[in-house]
Amino acid sequence: MSFTNHIIVALPTLRDPNFAKSIVQICSHGPMGAMGFVINKPMERQVVQSLSEHIHLDSKFHRHVYWGGPVQLDTVMVIHNPDHVMPGTKNYGNYSVSRDRQIIRDINAGKLDGEFKIFLGHCTWAPTQLEHEMYVHKNWSHFSSDTDWIFNPMLHWEDAIVSAGDQQAQDMLDRVFDIK
Helix, strand or coil, X not given: XXXXXXXXXXXXXXXXXXXXXXXXXXXXXXXXXXXXXXXXXXXXXXXXXXXXHHHCCCHHHHHHEEECCCEEEEEEEXXXXXXXXXXXXXXXXXXXXXXXXXXHHHHHCCCCCCCEEEEEEEEXXXXXXXXXXXXXXXXXXXXXXCHHHHCCCCCCHHHXXXXXXXXXXXXXXXXXXXXX
């Protein structure tokens, strides 16, 4: 099963402090591994202020900056409306991801329509690592994502746990009753 465009939710059994109570949007998942962003951990104010000086982010957008994960903490990526296209932008259906510095200039200039989140760092998993963490260690649960989850600035881990449980219960019922 591919977890592309799924949200994975850290379960209480997950011992890695990087991911405790995390909600992660999985952007891509395949034979080469997985990549995504922690979408429920806004960056601390002091870090954002320091970061904004380096990336030239207007202070009115500080609330959009999140810790995306422990990989490449020196890299800034933006998840945004798929209508905003620029070189290097990857489209994932109902959202896109950009990492070019131009995206920050577009945000500052008010050229980016719709919702967005700015991430410092991201998450990656080696081939089969995510599946192992999900099915062997039972550290994560999951459900199909949508923009209401991706762009919500007030995400609560407990709500995501409930949604994941609801989705998995429905999937189980569908299999039992062979509903397509």
